[in-house]
Amino acid sequence: MKPAFRLEDHLCFSIYSCSRAIQRMYQPALKKLGITYPQYLVLLVLWENRECSVKQIGALLDLDSGTLTPLLKRMEGKALLQRKRSQVDERMVTVRLTEKGAALKEKTVCIPETLIRSSRMTQAEMQNLNRTIKLLTQQVTQGQMK
């Protein structure tokens, strides 16, 4: 007599659902800055190191060139960054923040704060959850054969 395994018991769904809920919460603030959530993630990467290859960004965000190439072109169109083929290795495209892109940083401080505030969790609880989820991601990724 196996108990029913309902939608709400599926961890995959609660994580999927939570991710979209957070993105919806962030959306108004991001819209004011004229960027989308994945574009915000790219900025987080570039604020840590002003210059990066597409490959490196992809490795950090787990996104491939099929997603990044058009996304970065849109960001270039908004003058947030520049794309330039590397002189050293012409296969590589180097992405580099512009002043405008760098300047956005200070305007985004409020964004993670909305999550911290609305979560009603302590800093320790959030760090704990973050650790747990990252570990789960790692296990899930290792579980793959590829």
Added chain:
Amino acid sequence: MKPAFRLEDHLCFSIYSCSRAIQRMYQPALKKLGITYPQYLVLLVLWENRECSVKQIGALLDLDSGTLTPLLKRMEGKALLQRKRSQVDERMVTVRLTEKGAALKEKTVCIPETLIRSSRMTQAEMQNLNRTIKLLTQQVTQGQMK
């Protein structure tokens, strides 16, 4: 002297990243069944109640008709379900599992099991995580004004 708030410290990113990792892990098994992850979620709903309006499915999965209408049409194309405008209220479209759609259920048992196995977490840990994430989603959703 504020410490750096790096990409890896962002809970939003670890959740977003985890969700995509799980979907990638599920993908080979889902592909064998000829469905995508969001389509699998719709099936989870319909296995619980064979007949549903688009509205109800959307409420359960947090998806709007802009996402569901084409998705359900693709599933109808695969003969997994039928869409029919309700006689009672012609605004509503009633979605109903076909035999083929109902039959898929038994072939999906292995899917949540891959997550349970690869996570290397105890059942209690997973339930705990599920509760935490669902609570977070709820808080985040309430934090919205709308």
Added chain:
DNA sequence: GAAAATTAAATTGTGTACATTTAAATTGTG
């Protein structure tokens, strides 16, 4: 050092997400 293998982006095609608008049906109110 040339052919083969590998690597990095870009391209193509399918399928979500979701904001916004439209259209049709139903409900609520005067």
Added chain:
DNA sequence: CACAATTTAAATGTACACAATTTAATTTTC
């Protein structure tokens, strides 16, 4: 009963995700 407000899907348009293929450049191997 009429008509405004609401409700439900569908349609439209933009932006991811990602599998699969292509192209060009670099490495490896013989």
